[in-house]
Amino acid sequence: MELTKVAFGGGCHWCTEAVFQSLKGVEKVEQGFVASIDENSSFSEAVIVHFQVEDITLKTLIEVHLLTHKSTSNHSMRKKYRSAIYSFSDSQNKEATALLDNFQEQFNKKIITQVYPFSAFKASEExxxxxxxxxPAKPFCKQFINPKLEVIKKKFSNYASL
Structure with missing residues (x-):
């Protein structure tokens, strides 16, 4: 089985971590801060997702990402909470960019998610x-994470593991 990785920034990394931890085929999720080569090593909240390509595709991961955070709206904290896909190779960068273009037709507004080459990672505190x-019972989790996990259960039920 081939294990590969991709990183996602989608608002709060607690939410993004929980979303990807809930998917079959995802072996590990590292939560922290990711920097991109193109962004002068500016760090934003993100996760690195290690997954089995035989069990879940990059296309599915990107679709999950787009549907579980505000991938079409800007706000004042967008630099820290960037909507991003961080690629680990040129081919992954090209594939992610093409997939974003293909997914655009499913949205009424322009997707603001950007694809960046991965540069560095700093893990969150333990x-x-x-x-x-x-x-799971904390108010933050109930208000912000549970609705995202409901999207997984409804739209991606064949991948839901929680």
């Missing part, structure tokens, strides 16, 4: 790792 798995 206390914040696996945040949802440790704290």
């Amino acid at each position: 206390a914040f790792q696996n945040y949802y798995l440790k704290n």
